[in-house]
Amino acid sequence: xxxxxxxxxxxxxxxxxxxxxxxxxxxxxxxxxxxxxxxxxxxxxxxxxxxxxxxxxxxxxxxxxxxxxxxxxxxxxxxxxxxxxxxxxxxxxxxxxxxxxxxxxxxxxxxxxxxxxxxxxxxxxxxxxxxxxxxxxxxxxxxxxxxxxxxxxxxxxxxxxxxxxxxxxxxxxxxxxxxxxxxxxxxxxxxxxxxxxxxxxxxxxxxxxxxxxxxxxxxxxxxxxxxxxxxxxxxxxxxxxxxxxxxxxxxxxxxxxxxxxxxxxxxxxxxxxxxxxxxxxxxxxxxxxxxxxxxxxxxxxxxxxxxxxxxxxxxxxxxxxxxxxxxxxxxxxxxxxxxxxxxxxxxxxxxxxxxxxxxxxxxxxxxxxxxxxxxxxxxxxxxxxxxxxxxxxxxxxxxxxxxxxxxxxxxxxxxxxxxxxxxxxxxxxxxxxxxxxxxxxxxxxxxxxxxxxxxxxxxxxxxxxxxxxxxxxxxxxxxxxxxxxxxxxxxxxxxxxxxxxxxxxxxxxxxxxxxxxxxxxxxxxxxxxxxxxxxxxxxxxxxxxxxxxxxxxxxxxxxxxxxxxxxxxxxxxxxxxxxxxxxxxxxxx
Amino acid sequence: xxxxxxxxxxxxxxxxxxxxxxxxxxxxxxxxxxxxxxxxxxxxxxxxxxxxxxxxxxxxxxxxxxxxxxxxxxxxxxxxxxxxxxxxx
Numbered sequence: 001x002x003x004x005x006x007x008x009x010x011x012x013x014x015x016x017x018x019x020x021x022x023x024x025x026x027x028x029x030x031x032x033x034x035x036x037x038x039x040x041x042x043x044x045x046x047x048x049x050x051x052x053x054x055x056x057x058x059x060x061x062x063x064x065x066x067x068x069x070x071x072x073x074x075x076x077x078x079x080x081x082x083x084x085x086x087x088x089x090x091x092x093x094x095x096x097x098x099x100x101x102x103x104x105x106x107x108x109x110x111x112x113x114x115x116x117x118x119x120x121x122x123x124x125x126x127x128x129x130x131x132x133x134x135x136x137x138x139x140x141x142x143x144x145x146x147x148x149x150x151x152x153x154x155x156x157x158x159x160x161x162x163x164x165x166x167x168x169x170x171x172x173x174x175x176x177x178x179x180x181x182x183x184x185x186x187x188x189x190x191x192x193x194x195x196x197x198x199x200x201x202x203x204x205x206x207x208x209x210x211x212x213x214x215x216x217x218x219x220x221x222x223x224x225x226x227x228x229x230x231x232x233x234x235x236x237x238x239x240x241x242x243x244x245x246x247x248x249x250x251x252x253x254x255x256x257x258x259x260x261x262x263x264x265x266x267x268x269x270x271x272x273x274x275x276x277x278x279x280x281x282x283x284x285x286x287x288x289x290x291x292x293x294x295x296x297x298x299x300x301x302x303x304x305x306x307x308x309x310x311x312x313x314x315x316x317x318x319x320x321x322x323x324x325x326x327x328x329x330x331x332x333x334x335x336x337x338x339x340x341x342x343x344x345x346x347x348x349x350x351x352x353x354x355x356x357x358x359x360x361x362x363x364x365x366x367x368x369x370x371x372x373x374x375x376x377x378x379x380x381x382x383x384x385x386x387x388x389x390x391x392x393x394x395x396x397x398x399x400x401x402x403x404x405x406x407x408x409x410x411x412x413x414x415x416x417x418x419x420x421x422x423x424x425x426x427x428x429x430x431x432x433x434x435x436x437x438x439x440x441x442x443x444x445x446x447x448x449x450x451x452x453x454x455x456x457x458x459x460x461x462x463x464x465x466x467x468x469x470x471x472x473x474x475x476x477x478x479x480x481x482x483x484x485x486x487x488x489x490x491x492x493x494x495x496x497x498x499x500x501x502x503x504x505x506x507x508x509x510x511x512x513x514x515x516x517x518x519x520x521x522x523x524x525x526x527x528x529x530x531x532x533x534x535x536x537x538x539x540x541x542x543x544x545x546x547x548x549x550x551x552x553x554x555x556x557x558x559x560x561x562x563x564x565x566x567x568x569x570x571x572x573x574x575x576x577x578x579x580x581x582x583x584x585x586x587x588x589x
Numbered sequence: 590x591x592x593x594x595x596x597x598x599x600x601x602x603x604x605x606x607x608x609x610x611x612x613x614x615x616x617x618x619x620x621x622x623x624x625x626x627x628x629x630x631x632x633x634x635x636x637x638x639x640x641x642x643x644x645x646x647x648x649x650x651x652x653x654x655x656x657x658x659x660x661x662x663x664x665x666x667x668x669x670x671x672x673x674x675x676x677x678x
Contacts, residue, residue, distance in 0.1 A: 031648070096655075097655070234635070234651065237631070237632050237635045237636075238635055238639055239639070455632070511614075511617060515617065515622070515626040515627075516626065518625070518626055518627070518628045519623060519625040519626040521628075522625040522626075522628060522629065522630050523625055526630045526631050527630055528612065528628035528629065528630045528633060529612075529628060530612065531612070570612065570613065570614075
C-alpha cells in the first residue's frame with residue numbers, strides 16, 4: 001500500500017479501514033495522569049470532520065496556519081488540511097509576552113485563509129491570539145460532531161503542496177519550504193528503508209511544529225501504520241528521564257532528539273530512579289537537528305549501556321527542511337563512525353590526521369545519502385566537486401528535496417537551483433560545511449549560513465540584533481553581531497556583541513543595560529545568552545560596504561581579541577569562555 | 590506553619606547562584622532581579638520550579654514565573670502556599 005499511495009490521505013483511509021481498532025497515537029499525560037489514545041478509525045473519523053469544514057468554507061490551495069497546542073488536535077488539524085487539499089502551515093505558538101512576532105511574519109508571507117486551533121486554547125488560555133490575528137477564519141480542530149463524515153471526491157495529487165515548513169527563514173525574511181505530497185512520501189519511504197523494522201513503535205517528545213517531531217515521528221508512524229507514543233516537550237524538560245521511561249514502558253523502537261537531549265538525560269541520570277528501566281527495545285536513536293558531539297554520544301552510551309541501550313542504536317543523522325526532514329543517516333546494525341582529524345586541518349578546510357594530541361578533533365559520521373538522493377561536497381564558488389579530504393559546502397539533490405520557498409523566486413533560485421560542473425540537475429545548497437570520506441560517510445564540520453541553533457530550533461542573527469537594538473537608544477542600530485559558539489558541554493550558545501553610545505559610559509548603567517538585553521532575548525526567543533559584550537561605537541567589524549562581519553567578530557571573540565574594544569561584558573571571563581569553544585564550528589568560511 | 594519566605598528566597602538565591610555562576614556575576618543575583626533579566630529561559634525556569642516542587646512538596650504551574658517575576662515575588666507567593674515543612678530536602 002505504502003508504495004502505491006499518492007498521499008498520506010490515502011494511507012490514513014487505508015489504515016482506518018484495514019486496522020480500525022489499532023492504536024495510532026498515545027499521548028502520555030504530563031504529570032502521571034492517564035494517557036489518552038486514538039485508534040486509526042477514530043483518527044480518520046475526526047480528520048474527516050475537520051476536513052469537511054475546511055472544504056465547505058475554503059478552496060483547494062488555501063493556506064491554514066496551525067495554532068494548536070501539543071496534542072492530538074494538532075495532528076487532526078494537520079491531516080485535515082491534507083485531506084481538504086488545504087496547505088498546512090505548522091508553526092510554534094507565538095510567545096505570549098513577545099513583540100517580535102514570528103507568527104505574524106509567517107502569516108504575512110503565506111497569507112492563510114484559516115487558522116486551526118482548539119476551543120481550550122483560543123477561548124481560555126490564549127485569548128490574545130484572536131486579537132493578534134484578526135483577519136483569519138478560525139476552525140476548531142477539537143470540534144466533534146456526530147454527523148457522518150462526508151468523504152472527499154477529489155484526493156490530493158502527488159505534486160500538490162501538502163505543507164509549508166517555516167524553519168529556515170528569519171522574521172525579517174521568512175522562507176516557507178514547499179513540501180509536496182510526493183516529497184514527503186519519498187522521504188518517509190527513505191526513512192522506512194533505513195530504519196528497516198516491521199511496524200516499530202515510535203516515541204517522541206519533540207514539538208509537533210518541528211519537522212523532526214512531525215515528519216520523522218507522527219507521519220512516519222502513520223506511513224507504516226504503527227504506533228507513535230507522544231509526550232510533551234514540557235514534560236521532557238521537566239523530567240528528561242521521563243522520555244526514556246516511556247521508551248521502556250511502550251517498548252519504543254525508534255526515538256530521536258537533538259544532541260542536547262541526550263546530554264540532559266546523562267546529567268539527570270540517577271541510578272536509583274532508573275533501576276527497572278530496560279532500553280534494549282530501542283533500535284534506532286536519531287541524533288539530529290543540531291551539531292552532534294562525540295562526547296555526548298560516548299557519555300550517553302556509557303550511562304545507558306547497563307540499561308540495555310546498544311551502541312548500534314545510536315544514529316547520528318543529518319537533515320534539513322529543504323530535503324523534507326532527513327538527508328543522511330547510518331544503516332541498521334552498523335555502529336556509527338568516528339574519526340580523529342586535525343583541528344588545524346579543519347580550519348584550513350582539509351581533512352588530515354592530527355599532528356599532536358592537542359590538535360586532535362573527533363568528528364562523528366552522520367551516515368550516508370539515502371536511496372533516491374545524492375549528496376556532494378562542493379566548492380560553491382567554482383561549482384566543482386571536492387575530494388574526500390576536502391571540506392566544502394554540502395549539496396543535496398533528490399526526490400525528497402523541495403522545489404523551493406513559497407512565493408520567493410529569488411531565494412528559491414539561490415538555494416534550490418545551484419549547479420555543479422558537468423551535472424545537469426539542480427542542487428540544493430544546504431549552507432552546511434563538511435566532507436564525505438572514501439566510504440561515502442558524511443561528516444559535518446561547520447556552516448556557512450548565519451544561523452544559531454539552540455535545542456534544535458533555528459534563530460537568525462539579524463532578528464536577535466534587532467531585538468537587542470530595540471532595547472535602548474544607546475545601542476546603536478546596525479552596530480551589533482549575534483553568533484553561535486559551542487559551550488563546554490558541546491551545546492550551542494548565543495553570544496551578542498553590541499556597540500554602545502558614549503552617553504552610557506557610567507559603569508553602573510552598563511550591567512543594567514546588559515540585564516535588559518538578556519531579558520529581551522529571553523522574552524522574545526526563550527534563549528539564555530551565553531555572553532553579552534558591549535563594545536565602543538565604530539569598532540564592530542564591518543566590510544568596506546558596511547556589512548556586519550559576524551564570522552570575523554566571532555573569531556575575534558573566540559581568540560579573546562575583543563577585550564581591547566570592550567566596555568563591559570556579562571561574562572566573568574571572555575577568554576575562559578572562549579577556550580572552551582569547539583574548534584569544529586570555528587571553521588566556517 | 591509553612592516554609593518561610595526568607596527560607597524560600599535563600600533556596601532560590603542559592604540555586605540560581607550555583608546554576609548561573611558562569612553567566613552572571615554573583616552580586617547581580619538578588620531577590621529583586623527579574624528571572625528573565627537573569628537569563629532564565631523556560632527550560633531553566635522549569636528546572637528551578639522542579640527543585641522547588643521537590644523541596645516544598647507542591648505542584649507549580651510554569652506560569653508562576655510570569656505571574657511572580659522576581660525571586661522575592663515568588664518566595665512571597667510560595668510562603669503562602671507551601672504545606673507543613675518537611676524539615677529537609
